Amino acid sequence: MPDDWEDDARLAPLDRMAAEALIVDVDGFEGPLDLLLTLSRTQKVDLRRVSVLQLAEQYLVFVAQAQMLRIELAADYLVMAAWLAYLKSRLLLPPEPGADGPSAEDLAAHLAFQLERLSAMRDAAARLMARDQRGRDFFVRGIPEDVMRHRKITYSATLLDLMRAYARIRTKDEFRPFVMDRNHVFTMEQALDRMRGLIGYAGDWADLTSFIPDGWDINPMRRRSSTAAHFAAMLEMAKAGQVDIRQGDTFAPIQIKRREAR
Amino acid sequence: MSDINDAAEPIEKTLFEAPPMGEQERMVEAILFASADPVSVAELTARMPHGADPAEALVTLRKRYDGRGVNLVRVGDAYAMRTAPDLGHLMRKETVETRKLSRAAIETLAIVAYHQPVTRAEIEEIRGVAVSRGTVDQLLELEWIRLGRRRMTPGRPVTFVVTETFLDHFGLESARDLPGLKELRSAGLLDSRPSPGLTPADEAEDDGQIGQSELFED
Amino acid sequence: MSDINDAAEPIEKTLFEAPPMGEQERMVEAILFASADPVSVAELTARMPHGADPAEALVTLRKRYDGRGVNLVRVGDAYAMRTAPDLGHLMRKETVETRKLSRAAIETLAIVAYHQPVTRAEIEEIRGVAVSRGTVDQLLELEWIRLGRRRMTPGRPVTFVVTETFLDHFGLESARDLPGLKELRSAGLLDSRPSPGLTPADEAEDDGQIGQSELFED
Numbered sequence: 108m109p110d111d112w113e114d115d116a117r118l119a120p121l122d123r124m125a126a127e128a129l130i131v132d133v134d135g136f137e138g139p140l141d142l143l144l145t146l147s148r149t150q151k152v153d154l155r156r157v158s159v160l161q162l163a164e165q166y167l168v169f170v171a172q173a174q175m176l177r178i179e180l181a182a183d184y185l186v187m188a189a190w191l192a193y194l195k196s197r198l199l200l201p202p203e204p205g206a207d208g209p210s211a212e213d214l215a216a217h218l219a220f221q222l223e224r225l226s227a228m229r230d231a232a233a234r235l236m237a238r239d240q241r242g243r244d245f246f247v248r249g250i251p252e253d254v255m256r257h258r259k260i261t262y263s264a265t266l267l268d269l270m271r272a273y274a275r276i277r278t279k280d281e282f283r284p285f286v287m288d289r290n291h292v293f294t295m296e297q298a299l300d301r302m303r304g305l306i307g308y309a310g311d312w313a314d315l316t317s318f319i320p321d322g323w324d325i326n327p328m329r330r331r332s333s334t335a336a337h338f339a340a341m342l343e344m345a346k347a348g349q350v351d352i353r354q355g356d357t358f359a360p361i362q363i364k365r366r367e368a369r
Numbered sequence: 370m371s372d373i374n375d376a377a378e379p380i381e382k383t384l385f386e387a388p389p390m391g392e393q394e395r396m397v398e399a400i401l402f403a404s405a406d407p408v409s410v411a412e413l414t415a416r417m418p419h420g421a422d423p424a425e426a427l428v429t430l431r432k433r434y435d436g437r438g439v440n441l442v443r444v445g446d447a448y449a450m451r452t453a454p455d456l457g458h459l460m461r462k463e464t465v466e467t468r469k470l471s472r473a474a475i476e477t478l479a480i481v482a483y484h485q486p487v488t489r490a491e492i493e494e495i496r497g498v499a500v501s502r503g504t505v506d507q508l509l510e511l512e513w514i515r516l517g518r519r520r521m522t523p524g525r526p527v528t529f530v531v532t533e534t535f536l537d538h539f540g541l542e543s544a545r546d547l548p549g550l551k552e553l554r555s556a557g558l559l560d561s562r563p564s565p566g567l568t569p570a571d572e573a574e575d576d577g578q579i580g581q582s583e584l585f586e587d
Numbered sequence: 588m589s590d591i592n593d594a595a596e597p598i599e600k601t602l603f604e605a606p607p608m609g610e611q612e613r614m615v616e617a618i619l620f621a622s623a624d625p626v627s628v629a630e631l632t633a634r635m636p637h638g639a640d641p642a643e644a645l646v647t648l649r650k651r652y653d654g655r656g657v658n659l660v661r662v663g664d665a666y667a668m669r670t671a672p673d674l675g676h677l678m679r680k681e682t683v684e685t686r687k688l689s690r691a692a693i694e695t696l697a698i699v700a701y702h703q704p705v706t707r708a709e710i711e712e713i714r715g716v717a718v719s720r721g722t723v724d725q726l727l728e729l730e731w732i733r734l735g736r737r738r739m740t741p742g743r744p745v746t747f748v749v750t751e752t753f754l755d756h757f758g759l760e761s762a763r764d765l766p767g768l769k770e771l772r773s774a775g776l777l778d779s780r781p782s783p784g785l786t787p788a789d790e791a792e793d794d795g796q797i798g799q800s801e802l803f804e805d
Contacts, residue, residue: 137691140715183716209783217782224713227776232697234766241756244675246403248668252452252460252621262511264470264478266539272472273479274553276495396677398656399670402620403678416677438616456617459634 139187142169144222154223159215160198163191194218293323293333298340306350312362315341387420390429397426407447473504478513482535482547486517486528505529513538605638608647615644625665625755661760663751672758691722696731700753700765701777704735704746709779723747731756 136142146165147157170188173180197211239245302318315337316324323333341363344350350363387393396417401408413423427448431441434450442451452460470478477500480492492500508514517530531544541547606614614635619626631641645666649659652668660669670678688696695718698710710718726732735748749762759765771777 137714138716143715213783217780220780221713221715224776225715227771227774228694228697228701228713231701231765231767231771232693235697235700235757236693238757238759238766239672239675241669241758244672245758246399246670246675246678247623248620249403249405250449251623258466260466260468262470262474262507263467264475264538266541268470268475269479269482269539270548270553272475273483276476276480277553395654395656395671396674399674400656400677402657402668403670436613438613438618439620450620452617452621453613456614459614459618460621 139166139184140221140225142166142184143187143218144225147222154219154226157219157222159218160195162218163195163198166191167195291326291328291332293329293336295336295339295343298333298336299343302337302340302344303349306344306363306365312353312364315361315363387422388418390422390426393417393421393423393426394430394433396421397423397430401430401441401448401450404449407444407449409447412447470507471504473498473501474507477504478508478531478535481508481514481529482531482544485530485544486520487530488520488526488528490526492529605640606636608644611635611639611641611644612648612651614639615641615648619648619659619666619668622667625662625667625751627665629664631666660758662755663761665751667755669758688725689722691719692725695722696726696749696753699726699732699747700749700762701768701771703748703762704738705748706738706744706746708744710747 136145143162143166146169147154147162149165150157150161152158167188170180170184173184194211194214198215202210241247298318301320305318316334318337319330319333323329338361341350341352341361344363345352349366351366352361352363354361388396397413400413400416410424410427413427414421417423427441434441438453438456439450440453442449473496476496477492480495481487484491484495489500489505505514511534512532513535514529515532517528519525520528535541536543605611615631618631618634628641628645631645632639635641645659652659656671656674657668658671660667691714694714695710698713699705702709702713707718707723723732729752730750731753732747733750735746737743738746753759754761768777
């Protein structure tokens with residue numbers, strides 16, 4: 108405690124009062140920059156000539172006092188304090204020869220610029236709000252007349268759209284006989300029924316084509332459909348272990364035989 | 370106008386100098402402009418500085434707006450600014466939107482164009498789906514199709530045919546100018562895979578149900 | 588004003604005779620009176636008859652209302668009728684109680700107005716404190732600020748700019764008419780001065796790329 112008192116005693120009474128007032132008000136500040144701007148006002152100089160060194164000291168005193176009073180400071184206040192302590196030491200010590208990075212003077216100048224800019228924006232905001240405002244100083248028409256909106260919709264379609272649409276329907280149409288015309292189709296179920304019945308009679312190897320019924324081997328469409336159906340039915344029966352299949356060569360006739368029951 | 374003068378007669382004229390008439394006119398103008406409702410002379414008097422004579426200001430202001438785009442009108446016992454009656458048409462705004470016809474509509478239209486006169490049942494048969502009332506109505510409204518003669522079949526169903534407006538829109542001289550199936554195919558618009566077992570000669574056969582002879586009659 | 592003339596140049600002048608200028612003035616007057624919001628020259632052109640030149644009518648109409656109780660004011664690219672600011676005291680009845688803006692909101696608004704287009708990070712750097720979501724939301728809700736183009740820097744941050752509603756509210760013709768703008772600019776206080784290396788806010792990622800040339804671009 109004595110140390111703190113000693114610290115405090117080094118401050119001019121005015122500064123101390125200002126600092127104490129600030130401490131009471133810590134919640135009223137909008138961040139470290141706002142606090143620095145307020146502190147800089149105690150210097151009563153143009154912000155361009157503000158003593159950043161003095162400002163840094165004021166800020167550090169503020170933070171020290173806040174901590175002494177166990178006031179929780181937000182992290183960014185402490186980050187600023189650390190940075191200002193660093194800046195202060197850089198400003199007080201002669202520059203290291205060959206040191207990289209910006210000089211302490213550059214850093215100080217930038218801080219002064221930031222303060223000046225913030226201050227300028229606050230003035231600008233005040234001037235903006237002092238302007239004549241709509242609904243307070245000048246007024247709009249009290250009886251605005253609604254504009255009646257007549258929406259007119261025009262539909263567009265080109266000849267090409269029309270032709271495409273028709274082509275689409277006609278394409279659908281052309282496939283219709285294929286779906287409708289069941290008398291050219293031999294289904295796998297039909298073939299399966301037929302072969303199950305016939306296979307029992309054929310004790311030896313028999314050509315698959317011999318199972319195709321009469322009347323389904325002339326018309327190409329009927330022949331294709333019945334061949335496919337019987338082929339699929341044969342595979343189905345082989346899978347069920349009911350028949351054996353053999354083929355002598357590629358494209359040679361496929362032969363089937365009933366598998367002997369064990 | 371005598372009533373205005375009566376109402377506006379200031380009771381006490383002494384306390385303050387009334388503003389010059391030009392200023393009073395400006396005030397009345399601003400108040401009438403900004404008010405949501407017509408304003409009575411009594412209310413004007415209450416809102417204007419002491420000694421003002423809104424009735425007189427109203428007279429000059431009314432003259433000033435005479436023949437302008439906005440007029441000062443009397444509404445009952447009150448006054449308001451209103452758009453000149455002859456400019457009412459400016460308060461309407463026409464927006465034109467261009468939309469694409471729906472797929473159902475364009476297909477229906479195509480069927481009518483290629484198969485006219487065609488009944489609704491026939492359209493549905495060709496499209497393979499029901500045709501909604503809205504689709505037909507839309508095409509009727511656009512004046513692209515109209516009702517044709519009734520079909521002389523049981524129920525005497527109405528038929529649809531395309532209109533002059535339709536021909537005009539699509540740049541056709543007559544419905545006969547519509548490209549045929551072969552042309553559609555050679556233009557790549559028809560899927561050119563021939564369906565199995567169906568030769569080009571077969572195409573005529575399914576037109577048959579519609580009544581080939583009836584196609585493109587006028 | 589050249590831009591206005593360009594916008595109003597009718598494409599086809601031949602079809603109909605444009606109405607005489609006196610009539611055009613009446614029309615502009617009626618349309619502006621009827622609308623509470625500013626009306627753009629393009630919209631005036633669209634609503635007036637073919638061949639009308641609202642830009643010219645606006646010039647004479649503006650003169651006509653000069654010094655009256657109601658004035659013709661320019662708001663960005665649009666025009667509106669507003670009561671003369673010196674008569675605001677008569678209109679107290681019409682005053683709409685607006686929400687009190689917080690200090691943070693007012694400052695943020697000023698920063699957006701003077702530094703636009705400006706990113707959130709830049710606002711925070713200038714204020715030295717984080718900008719709360721609510722502050723930005725409030726200004727967006729009032730339609731005083733809106734999102735501008737994204738900044739072409741890493742992260743492509745959004746920018747904020749002020750709106751026509753903002754200009755209308757504060758009686759500004761354009762963002763160039765902001766009070767003290769020239770002085771602030773010549774003092775270099777609108778520059779985005781990169782911080783020399785390490786800074787308290789450690790805002791290395793955002794500043795530096797703003798480019799003064801981008802400010803107040805149209």
